[in-house]
Amino acid sequence: MKWRSLSVLLVLALVLGAFSLSAFAEGKYGGTFIFGRGGDSVGLDPIQVTDGESFKVTQQIYDTIVQYKPGTTEVIPGLAKEWEVSDDGLRWTFYLREGVKFHDGNPVNAEAIKWNFDRWRLVDHPYHIGGDFTYYSYMFQGFPGIIKEVNAVDEYTVEFVLTEPQAPFLNNLGMVSFGIASPAAVKKWGEDYFKHPVGSGPFKFVEWKKDDRIVLEANEDYWGGRPYLDKVVFRSIPDNGARYMELQAGTIDMMDYINPEDVASVKENPELDLVLRPSFNVGYFAMHQNFPPFDNVLIRRAFNHAINKENLIGAFYAGLAQPAKNPLPPSLWGYNDEIKDYEYDLEKAKELLAKAGYPDGFEFDLWYMPVPRPYFPQPKLVAQAIQYYLSQIGVKANLKTVDWGTYLDKYYADELPTYLLGWTGDNGDPDNFLYVLLDQTQNNCGYKNDELHEILLEAQRTVDHERRVELYMKAQEIIHNDAPWVPIAHSTPPLVKRSYVKNYIPNPTSTEKFHRVWLDK
């Protein structure tokens, strides 16, 4: 009995000890985190930039009204702790956190939020200067677009009045582009504000050496808790190979864009970890229905059966991708996992070809882009592989390419009979993939389906989330049956870190805040 109680005590002590150890291990304060990346930022005013290297940094400096839950595109509170929307979807009311301050000490209140939105949406606003406000007009359809009014109801309540309901509205507000800047700082610096950013985020701007580094320091008063890290340094190291050597030498703690051939050596190195960013893109092979025989669904399905995606991914993505069966990446809500992909089956493909009246195949032009894209790191090799697969069912593809600018031109002019292209998401809303890429008023592959069009429009107007999920599930079924594309892959871009870097959770949207990251060294 005595022994038993002693052993119980011992176990208890061990468990408690382990708990306290893990509690201790959960987050150590201090240290400088050096992130190596391929290029410098263009500017640090998030509304004025469109490049990922700028967003990586502004994500740390600014807060948005709502934000995405780490690792997902699910909306959670940001500067607003809660919100509500009117039944007609036209009036959104946000209740802000109290006592939040910009890095210059000014309060983040309803007035400040109204001032930011007015600056972005009104072309005659005195501070609507210094750039094109590209993402504002893109997400809210022009200036002022669908945001009719922004009202500061009281110190901590702000209300948006829309001209029409926009289902992805909330998701849009979480985009890194819509980071709230200190009005006083924008007024102080005018056109040069992008070099002197002031937000309310977890890190404050310290210094920017062009093409070399950007230095940030912890915001001690961050409303989400003081960041573990004291300092964050973003270093520009353009060459992928050189950046990887810096990581091995320990002069940087983390990097992105590793060469596919170096992935194997990362896996062998106990001091390094590979971190995969959840996919937020799709690479596809489109068949333009204005060009016969691609108006025949049997041909399009035959192509879907003839291409071996697993092999393509193994060969040309270093395995860092998943085969696509839908236009939506699986990390997005509304993804229809019930859909069964067209299996790789040459016999079935040949049968469908014969049924369509082409038992002996045919010849056509296959266009591929000249530049690597996140969704197609090696487009030429993918095109050659597709050419090979199609030759197995007697179809001859002639490979064609042209410089990237002209390629996009031809794509918009509907001049490409079949082509490789892709998309990376903006706001984590399915509308941003399905409507933008495949609605009959939007697509550049000659695809028309009235039922799909109605569904996509209804989903845009519906505020009820469950209903929208249903609609998008249905939409993906229709698209699967009509087979306007062969969806190829959702790539999962790799990051590499030293193993002492803890709690780095990559977000599908390509940027994440570093305030919960800590260094175990």
Add this chain to the structure above:
Amino acid sequence: MVNYIIKRLLALIPIIIGVVLIVFLMIHLIPGDPAQVMLGERGTEEALAALRESMGLNDPLYVQFWRYISKLPRGDFGRSIISNNPVLLEISHRFPATIELSVFAMIFAVLIGIPAGIFASIHQNSWFDNLSMSFALIGVSMPIFWLGLMLIWLFAVVLGWLPPSSRLSVGIELNNITNLYVLDSLIQGNWPALWDSFKHLLLPSAALATIPMAIIARMTRSSMLEVLRQDYIRTAYAKGLSGRIVVYKHALKNALVPIITVVGLQFGVLLGGAILTETIFSWPGLGRYLVNAIYARDYPVVQGGILFFSITFVFVNLIVDLSYGSIDPRIQYD
């Protein structure tokens, strides 16, 4: 002399106009424009039209050209389309990095190239001559990106003696005055920064020096060989002067004009920014910046950058020409 300098400077004007015109036409003839590159997959017709309008790309070419050239005399190179910064400011941020790297690379190249060339010429066809000239050949033909990566791998990753890239370690503080880090740390007496920036310079300048070093060594050798065959050298030996004095006082001085020319030209080329070296060693200089601007079709930056480079090149040439006079008194300027 003064007249000569003024004449040379006046000759800059047609050069500038020619460069501006050619660069302007060339960059506008490449397919694609900044709006298209910026928007990529998102370049719908409306979005493109709006962005082109705000970038001023919808005006006829001659209007755009006039707008650009009419501001030049005031030293206004325009603003970058991408970053919205004045082009001159952007260049002034990067040029010191390029100068620092070029100067160190040239020091390497001259300190090794000239003695190697002299020694090879004195001992023509010896094993040293063959060896050093073979090295020079390898130096000229070595791909810098490969050499650079190998240097980083050996000295930074394996041995850990030198930092892999960039200009200063994270954690070393230095106030910028001239943006030439070695000079800045000397002025401020900041010894840790001086040592650190010096270490950062070694690998990239060694890599960058290979080609000029090889060219200088070969030029020194052939120029010296020519001089060493002259009658006055034989006379000097006949007077009983030591080999050392003959070589350095009589031969080298006369062989120096073509060597200086090559050194000057090479230095001018380096000042335009070494794209590959700057890329491999994350050196925030002018070459990398210009190449990125070409990819992004950032017209004002490309125009301004190349113009700036041309002017620098002309100045370096002028200095080289003026230096001839101090080496060879027979050369007159008028």
